[in-house]
Amino acid sequence: MSFLASFITSFATRFRMLLDGLVAPFQVAPAILTASGDGLKAKAATALKDPRVQRISLRLMRAFLPNLVLSKPLITAYPNTGTAIVTRYQDVVEVLDRNADFEVVYEPKMRAITGGENFFLGMQDTALYERDVANLRLAMRRDDVAAIVEPAARRLAEQLVAKQTNRIDVPKDLSQLVPTAIVTDYFGIAGAKNDDLIDWATMMFWYLFIDLAGDSTIASKALDAAASCRSAIDAAIASRKAEGVARDDVLGRCLVLQKANQPGMDDLGIRNYLIGLVIGAIPTISKASVQALDQLLDRPQALESAQAAARAGDDALLAAHVFEAFRFNPVNPVIYRRAACDATIASGSLRARKIPKGTMVLASNLSAMFDPLRMEAPESFRVDRPWGEYMLWGYGMHTCFGAHINRAVVPAILKPLLAKPGLRRAAGSAGRIDAGGTPFPQHFSVEWN
Known part of the structure; x- marks a missing residue:
């Protein structure tokens, strides 16, 4: 009986996925036609910046073109010979697991x-990669998160919100300042102005x-930003050495390892580690x-539940709301890799495709997190999802x-x-995310009673 039930459930899920794929073009078309822009191509580009339109478009691909291979390069910033777009959860994982x-x-x-x-984010799976990751883990310890980083972030966030009467511009007055404090106080890069660190990290x-x-x-x-950031880090290293006082932060621990002649921990190596951390954090x-927050504000029931968790001090439940909301619009909708050799993905299935060497592969983490073959009720807002299902x-x-x-x-x-x-959006355009011509939120105001 369990086999029959599983078969029926699987069939129903796949049938629903096909129906959603068929309907998707009729849902995307109005969004494109009503978008701003001069001409259909410009309108489509504008519409596809909307995470909702992205998610609907990916339904079509998951259903009928799950592994699309094109001979035309869509990415020109890196050498490549074509493009593959991978949308099913299982296949996205396969691409990201096959590092060679x-x-x-x-x-x-x-x-x-x-x-x-x-920096190791740009390295293949080599001995140098392992050395650098191990070095940084010695300096940036996992237990620091609960002992140092989270409490400091929480205190600063409370102070920043308390300074406001009933309105806040979230990026400028809160969300950029907290990770910048992590850079200065925990990483140990003191001396640079907050605004400079934010601008440098954003551009890099x-x-x-x-x-x-x-x-x-x-x-x-x-x-230009990188050169300024390198100078600031060099100055921080020199200043710390001149002080001669040991501090228990990331820079201080790197200098302790340097004194122990740890390979990779010379001044240049430390600077490279720290600039990579700056880029990733802010x-x-x-x-x-x-x-x-933007996605929570679009969902009144989820917002009410998240607020109840925040007021009750239920941090685990609050985090579950936050990251489920983030699933609907992650930082990037795709993770890209380049085929180092001719490779076949999804072997043994009807969607198997050969990826020629040199092809840029766009593995869509956004699509994977909405794949009904892996995620239960993917379009529903759920706070009971296993953490391992997220690719944030x-x-x-x-x-x-x-x-x-x-x-x-x-x-x-x-x-x-x-x-x-x-808690609510500010009226008008102030209550919508304004990227200010960048890929990152620059303004987004909310209000409260």
Whole structure:
């Protein structure tokens, strides 16, 4: 009987997926036609910036074109010979697990950022990768999250919200400032202005991971930002050495390891580690906080439940609400890799496809988190999902190094806001995310009673 029930459930799920795929074009078309832009192509580009339109479009692909291979390159920032778009959960995981077949491509840009050396996010699975990851784990310990990082983030978030009367511009007055404090107080990069750190990190992240067209203006600004950031980190290292006082932060621990002659912990190596942490911390945490809050505000029942958890001090339940909301609009909808050889994915299935060497593979983590063949009731807002089903900060070997910090800090940032009575968007455009011409939220105002 259990076999029959499983068969019926599986058949119903697949049938529903096909129906959703058939309906998707009729749902996307009105969004494109009513979008701003001069011409259909411009309108489509505008519409596809909406995470809801992205999710609907991905239903069509999951149902009928789950592994689409094109001979045309869509990404021009890195050398490649074509494009593959992968949308099913199982296949996305396969791409991100097969590191030898599908390689990261960030190395040239990462070397430009550091001024010569690679950072491990741009490395393949090598001995150097293992050394650098191990070094940074010695300096940036897992138990620091609960003991140091989360309590400090929570206190600062409470102070920043308390300074406001009944309205706050979330990025400028809260979500950018908390991770910047992590950079200065926990990483140990003191001396630079907050606004400078935010601007540098934003430009470097944009250049490394988001600028897929190879925009020369973005590259120029990012490399200027990188040079300034390198100088600030060099100054912080020199200042700490001149003090001669040991501090228990990431920089201080790196210097202790340097005295012990740990390979990779010379001044240049420490600078490379720290610049990688700066890039990953500020834009990621701020964007995640804003987009999770934005999605909660679109769902009155989920918002009410999240606020009840915040007021009751149920941090686990609050976090479940925050990250389920974030699932609907993660930092990036795709994770990209390049085929290092001819490779076949989904072997043995009807959707098996050969990926030619040199093809850029867009593994859609957004689509994977809405795949009904893996996620139960994917379109529903659920706070009981297993954490392992989420792909919020990548997957596999190159999952964001600070994922554990992100998981603790994002709910801590939002908790004092969600505890406010009558929390709502500010009126008009102020209550909608304004990226200010960047890929990151620059303004987004909310109010409370």
